[in-house]
Each structure stands twice: as structure tokens, then as C-alpha cells.
Amino acid sequence: xxxxxxxxxxxxxxxxxxxxxxxxxxxxxxxxxxxxxxxxxxxxxxxxxxxxxxxxxxxxxxxxxxxxxxxxxxxxxxxxxxxxxxxxxxxxxxxxxxxxxxxxxxxxxxxxxxxxxxxxxxxxxxxxxxxxxxxxxxxxxxxxxxxxxxxxxxxxxxxxxxxxxxxxxxxxxxxxxxxxxxxxxxxxxxxxxxxxxxxxxxxxxxxxxxxxxxxxxxxxxxxxxxxxxxxxxxxxxxxxxxxxxxxxxxxxxxxxxxxxxxxxxxxxxxxxxxxxxxxxxxxxxxxxxxxxxxxxxxxxxxxxxxxxxxxxxxxxxxxxxxxxxxxxxxxxxxxxxxxxxxxxxxxxxxxxxxxxxxxxxxxxxxxxxxxxxxxxxxxxxxxxxxxxxxxxxxxxxxxxxxxxxxxxxxxxxxxxxxxxxxxxxxxxxxxxxxxxxxxxxxxxxxxxxxxxxxxxxxxxxxxxxxxxxxxxxxxxxxxxxxxxxxxxxxxxxxxxxxxxxxxxxxxxxxxxxxxxxxxxxxxxxxxxxxxxxxxxxxxxxxxxxxxxxxxxxxxxxxxxxxxxxxxxxxxxxxxxxxxxxxxxxxxxxxxxxxxxxxxxxxxxxxxxxxxxxxxxxxxxxxxxxxxxxxxxxxxxxxxxxxxxxxxxxxxxxxxxxxxxxx
Numbered sequence: 001x002x003x004x005x006x007x008x009x010x011x012x013x014x015x016x017x018x019x020x021x022x023x024x025x026x027x028x029x030x031x032x033x034x035x036x037x038x039x040x041x042x043x044x045x046x047x048x049x050x051x052x053x054x055x056x057x058x059x060x061x062x063x064x065x066x067x068x069x070x071x072x073x074x075x076x077x078x079x080x081x082x083x084x085x086x087x088x089x090x091x092x093x094x095x096x097x098x099x100x101x102x103x104x105x106x107x108x109x110x111x112x113x114x115x116x117x118x119x120x121x122x123x124x125x126x127x128x129x130x131x132x133x134x135x136x137x138x139x140x141x142x143x144x145x146x147x148x149x150x151x152x153x154x155x156x157x158x159x160x161x162x163x164x165x166x167x168x169x170x171x172x173x174x175x176x177x178x179x180x181x182x183x184x185x186x187x188x189x190x191x192x193x194x195x196x197x198x199x200x201x202x203x204x205x206x207x208x209x210x211x212x213x214x215x216x217x218x219x220x221x222x223x224x225x226x227x228x229x230x231x232x233x234x235x236x237x238x239x240x241x242x243x244x245x246x247x248x249x250x251x252x253x254x255x256x257x258x259x260x261x262x263x264x265x266x267x268x269x270x271x272x273x274x275x276x277x278x279x280x281x282x283x284x285x286x287x288x289x290x291x292x293x294x295x296x297x298x299x300x301x302x303x304x305x306x307x308x309x310x311x312x313x314x315x316x317x318x319x320x321x322x323x324x325x326x327x328x329x330x331x332x333x334x335x336x337x338x339x340x341x342x343x344x345x346x347x348x349x350x351x352x353x354x355x356x357x358x359x360x361x362x363x364x365x366x367x368x369x370x371x372x373x374x375x376x377x378x379x380x381x382x383x384x385x386x387x388x389x390x391x392x393x394x395x396x397x398x399x400x401x402x403x404x405x406x407x408x409x410x411x412x413x414x415x416x417x418x419x420x421x422x423x424x425x426x427x428x429x430x431x432x433x434x435x436x437x438x439x440x441x442x443x444x445x446x447x448x449x450x451x452x453x454x455x456x457x458x459x460x461x462x463x464x465x466x467x468x469x470x471x472x473x474x475x476x477x478x479x480x481x482x483x484x485x486x487x488x489x490x491x492x493x494x495x496x497x498x499x500x501x502x503x504x505x506x507x508x509x510x511x512x513x514x515x516x517x518x519x520x521x522x523x524x525x526x527x528x529x530x531x532x533x534x535x536x537x538x539x540x541x542x543x544x545x546x547x548x549x550x551x552x553x554x555x556x557x558x559x560x561x562x563x564x565x566x567x568x569x570x571x572x573x574x575x576x577x578x579x580x581x582x583x584x585x586x587x588x589x590x591x592x593x594x595x596x597x598x599x600x601x602x603x604x605x606x607x608x609x610x611x612x613x614x615x616x617x618x619x620x621x622x623x624x625x626x627x628x629x630x631x632x633x634x635x636x637x638x639x640x641x642x643x644x645x646x647x648x649x650x651x652x653x654x655x656x657x658x659x660x661x662x
Contacts, residue, residue, distance in 0.1 A: 001563055003073050006640075006647075009081050010284040011565070014277035016078065019070060020270040023063070024132060024202060027235045031059065032204035035234050035260075047520065060259040071265045085284060087171040087276065089162070089267075092182040095174065099165040103174065107183050111159060115180065117187045120150045126253045127152050131203035131231065134177060134269050137246055138184060139194040148194065150249065153180060153187060155198075161272030171279065175267045197242045198268050201254060204231035237262045237269075286565050291443075292659055294324035296451075300332075305340035308332060309420060312429055312453045318610045319449035320617070321435065322566060323659040326442035330416075331358050333431055333451060337418040338366035344426075345372035345419040347465045349411055350391065352436040359437045360391050364398040372419075373400040376468045378411045403469050409484065411468060412594065413601040414449075414587050417461045428458035432603045434570040434585055441567075448570040448585050448614075450603060454479070457603065468599065483588055483600035488521070491590075494575045494582070495525045498534045501578045509576035511618045513539040515569060517546055518591045530556040537622040540631075541568045547634045559631035560622050565652040572618050573602065583614045626651045 001007055001015040037052040045051050050058065079089055088094075095103065117138075118127040129135060134155040141148045155161075155177045162173035177198050184193045236256045238247060240263045251261060282288070293300075296317040301307035311317065319329050335358065337343045346366050353359055367373040377392045396402050404411075416431040435447030452458070456478045463475040464482060475482075481490040495510060502508035510529065517523075517540050526546060530536055536557045538546060544561075548554050562568050573584040586602030588594040605611055620626065627648040629636045640648055 002070075003077065005077070005081075008285050009078070009085065010277050010279060010281060011286055012078055013082075013273050016070065016074060017271050017273040017277060020273075023066070024271065027202045028131070028205035031056075032231070032234045034059070035204070035232075056259050060262075063262060067262055067264050070270065074270065075265070082276070085281070087173075087279070089173050089175070089276075090165065091178050092174065095165055099172070102166050103163060103179055104183070106163065107179055108186075111156075111176070111180065112183070112186060114156045114159065115153060115187060118152045118154075120152070129201045129233075129254065130154075131201060131205065131233075132269075133157060134198060134200050136177060136181060136184075136196050137199055137242075137250065138188070138196045139243070139246065140188050140191040141194050143190065143192050149191075150246070151188065153184070155180060160275060161269075162275045173276065175272075177267070195243060195246075197239045197246065198266065199239065199242075199250060200237040200268050201233050202235035202237070203233050233260070235260050235262060237264060239263075239268060240265050289322075289656055291322050291325040291328075292662070293328045294319050295662070297329060297332075302332070305336040305342075308336045309340075309429060309453075312451050313427075316454060316607055316610065317451040318607070318613055319433070319447075319451065320613070321442050321447045321449070322444060323655055326439055327358075329451065330431055330433070330437065330442075330449065331362075331439055333418070333429075334359050334362040334416065337420075337429075338362040338369070338371070340420070342422065343371060343418055343420050345374070345417075347374040347376075347415075347417040347461075347469075348437070349376045349378070349413055349415045349468075350388070350437055351378045351410075351412055351414070352388075352441075353391070353438045357391070357437075358439060360395065363395060363400060367395065367398040367400040373398075374465060374469055375400050375402050376411050376465070377402055377404060401469070408597070410593075410598045412587050412598040413464070413482075415461055415464065415601065417458065417465060427453060428455070428462065429453050430458050430461050432457070432461070432586070432601065434587060444566050445569045446566045448572070448617075450585070450605070450610075454606075464599075464601065479604045479606070481584065481586075481602040483594060483598055484596050487588060487600055487602060488595040491573065492521065492525055494573075494577075495522075495529055497577065498575055499529050499532050501576070502529075502532055502534050506578040507576050508533075508578070509535045509537075509574075511537045511539075511572070511574040511622065512590070513568075513570060513572040513618050513621060514589045515541050515571070516543040516589045516591055518543055518589075519595060520545070522590045526557060527553045530554050537618070539568075539618065539621045544631060546631075548631050549633050558622065561629040561631070561636060562621055562626070562651050563629070564627075564650055568621075570617075571602075572614055574614065574618060581611060581615070583611050585614070620654065621651060625649075626654065 002012045002019065004012065034052055034056055038056060043051050046055065082088065120126050136153040136155065138151045138153060139148060140151055159176060161176055163176055163179055165172040165174055181196055184196060233254045233256055236251060236254060238261065294317055296315060297311055300311050317329070334346065337346050346363060348363060363373050363375055375395050377388050392402050414433045414435060414437065418429045420427050420429065431449055431451050433447055433449030435442065435445050460477045460480045463477065464480065467475055477486070481487045498508040498510055517538065523545050526536055531552060533556060538544070538557065538559045540559060540561055541563070544559055546554065546557060546559060548557050548559055571586055571588060575582045583605040584602040585605060586600065588600035588602060594600050605614060625648065627640045627650050629638050642648055
């Protein structure tokens, strides 16, 4: 996406930063797990035929190719395009005298006091290098004895990565590490600066919690988070042209083998490009977009909670974010529940949420008002653990019942249940969706949800929350499939049903939209369905283990992937079911972890109009009429032109136009 010149320029810059961030997480988790297998001496081949050592070598080459491509994209395409708009990324030598004066003054006032140079000599051991920190490796020489020393200067992450070179409104930026490099003599007065290079370390960030051995999961996790800061290094990024002896020393001190060393041009760590992408230049970004209030909620009185709940009683409300406002639907649902004196209880799962979450604020308000509040917080949500621990402590302090789900299982289901005392007795309301309860990411994550007062569905959610907070492992559900107990078997049975229908001459078909498709049982099930003639459409944003075009296996399978302005995040399952179409939405991808190691849920969509909406969404995403990636065999190919050579429209532009037309 960063290479696509049809994408607005600052959005391309952001895509480049997203790529860098995704690669960081890939090393912190996936490669870290692989390195652990190598360190343990495991030599068994995986299902793709690789031993851990072979896979590491293959990954290293792929990563080197990708990072080279990333740097070419930045230097040969994006930076020249930015320069055409008066935005420049410069080095110290590019600055004029006024800029040098300004940045030197800035360095002395704002940067120098924060820096801590660390020398390495017999009395100063090699310092700890924190994960993902950017560092300068400096070779200094004693001017008198001519003895050389190594020193490390950490580039402070609390300061802006790219520094404006003046206060005159010019959009010229110098990387912070370049500004520090130009003033190293201030850090080592009396020493000769022989050389300096930037480097960066990535550490294993995967958590290792033995839940069978812990009596307090929250406290154990807090200890594990402290330990994770000191995880073993898995990648060393270094500036191209680094002194070989210095590289050898860094690699030796950090315990990094050659497969874990990635050499790159400057600047390292392109996650910092978000600073450039955030520039207030609307002409270089996607056109402004404002979500609308969802159909069914347009006439709600924001000052009257009864009005909101009456709208849900009137019929289930279908939500498609970000086109439908998350704030006016999901956040409003919980805020109304917190403020409504008729509401007796709120039950809520939280996997990821924002740092200033209005949803957590609503739960705290409800608890402080004396309502029964149950918060099922997944404190093991990767890279959000620290934030979720803080939320757990705040909710507990407010009087909410806080639980952490089931032992050994992450709670990934997206559920909210409200119990309300009404004139004709207690009534329950719920929200169930495909995305996190995070108002910030809801602005650019595509997700689907349902607000409902259906007694059957709310009874299902009551049972599920009882399972999460107490002991109810054998609960039976009517409109839900729940992992790890019924989701895998339920979906496999539905795939098998399509095969039987096709054999019987009945209409059959499978359409699935996911983030990732990895589970081998499901790959085989789809191959079997394809062999028998069942037409299958898959829309998979990320990892896909299904291959197309395998003779006698996958000839009836088409796979598409859609990337763009919004992150496709919803999960939709459609089974033709002999003409009685079945649609399910929910939180689960087809992966072993989702099906067997998490609490996940899918809800059956019953409303004919909502089924039509889901059909339109998945048909459009799987069609040849939009710009998308097509999986040919095991290779993704981007298709942006129609057979007649016309540029294909972007899915998100189409959806925005549909929303405006509504």
C-alpha cells in the first residue's frame, strides 16, 4: 500500500510505519517462538516441511528482501514525493546556518538534559539494551592515551522522533538520532569521536504464564510483564556500513546469531514515520469521513435512556463500523445503561480498549451507582496487558466484579449484556460483535455488531457470562456457537452439510470473511467440499493456508484479500444451506488458538434484512469488480484494473458512498 501512488501521500507514509510496526510484532512473537525451538534443539519438520533452523534461514532472507524494498520505497518514491510538497527529511549536513543554530539551541535545552551516555570499560559492563529502543553505538578515543572505548547513547523514546529544523513553519525534519550524533562531543567532552552507528534490538515479548501454578493471575501477570522487558534478543537491526568489529561485539554481547542481524540504510525504525503522517495536511490524506447513526437508532433521544432501549426492543439493530457510528451505538448503549436507574446489572467482556475508554468509565459509573457490574477482562491480550491490568485495578476499586475468564483460555468474545427492570418484568439487552470495545480503533477498523433484546440470544449470553464468571461448562446455546466447545465442530458440520446438499442436487455454497485462515482441519474440509463441487469464496485479510488452483482439491475455491483505508476486521460465515441461508458473525478466525485456546463466540443472524446486508458486504468483497488481491496458488497478486483496462474502484470508497446515499 505504501508503494501505491494512487494512495494519498501521507497515508502511504502511514502504511510504511504500519509495515514496520507489524514486522516488529512478528519478531517479538512469531520469530521469538521459533528461536525458542532452535535453542531447545527441536529439529522436527513443521507441516510446511521446514525444520526450525531451515525456517529461520528462510525467514531471514525474506525479511532482508522486504526491508530492502521498504527502504527503496521510502528513499526512491515517498521522500521525493514529500519533497514535491515541501516536506523534507534531512541530515545535519543538509541544514543551513539558521537551522543549525535553531536545532542546536533545541538540543541544549530539550534533548541534552535527557540523554545518558553509557561507557563500556572494566568498571562499566555492557549496558542492558531495551527492546525496540533506538541506540547510538559510539567509538570514542582518549585524546591523551589514544585508547579506544565503546559507549552507547539511547535515543529517548519520550521525545519526538523527527525534529522540525526551524520554527518558521517550514516542514523540514531531522531524525532525532542525527541531531544527537551531531552533538556527541557535548556528551563526551575531552574525547575524540571516532565513529558512530545506529542500532536497534528486538526482544522476545511473548508471555509465559503457568496458570496451573499461580494462585493470583493478576499478580503473576504483573511479575511476568516485568520479566518480559528482559526477554532474550531475537533481532539486531544495524546501520549499513557498520564497523565489522563493532558489529561482532554487539552481536556477541547480545547473543544474536547471523540470521538475526538485519542491515539497513538510514533511518532505522520507520515506525517513527507516524510523526510525518500526522501532519495537518488534509490534501495529502484520505478525504474526511464522518460515520452516521445506524438505522434503527436515528430517532433516539440522547437525553432519555428509555428511548434508546425502546429502539432496540423495536427490532435488532445491525451495526457496520466505521460507517455506522460506534459512539452513537455501542458507547451509547453502555452509557445509557450506566445512567438509567432501571438498569440493575451490566456484564461486559474487555479484550482491548482505548487509553481513555468511555466504556470503562461507564462501567465504573454504574458500579459506583450500586449496579451489579461484571467485567471479564482479558489481561493476557498481547501488548495490551499493562493497560488491561490498570483497568482491572480501577474497576475493582469502583466495586465492579472483575474476573479473568477461564483458566488456560483467553477471552476474545465481544459481548455486553444489560439487565433492566421494566413494567412487565426484567428484560435483557445485549451487544455482540466482531471487534474490540475500543472507540478509537472503531474509527478505522471495519467491524459488524448487533444490538438485541431477543430473549433467546440474551439467555445465551447470560449462560455464557455465568460460564466465564463461575462454573457452567456444559451450557447449551440456541443462537451462539462458542469456542472451545461447539465452535469447531459446529462449523465443520455446516461445511459437511453443504457437501451433502450438493450431492443431493440442492443449492450449496460457502462464503467466509476472516482475518486469518490457518487451521489444518478446516483447510482439508474446504478442499473436500471443493472436490465435491461446492463453490467457495474466501475473503482473508492476512494469513491464508488455503491454496487455490490445486487440481482435484481447490478448483472451486476463490480467495480474495482487501486492504485499504480501513482495516477489514469483521468475521462473517455464510452457508447456502439448500436455500435457507445461514449467516454467522463473531470474534473468531479459523486458527487453532481461536478455536481451541480461546473463548470465542459466533451469533446467528436471523433478520432477513440483516442477512441481505451481510450478503451484499461479502459479495462485494469477493467480487472481481473491486481493487483487491487474488490468491493464485500460493501467491497473492494485486488486481487494480478491469479486463478492459479501467481502474477498479476501492471497496471502502464504495461503502462510504453507500452510506452517504442511505
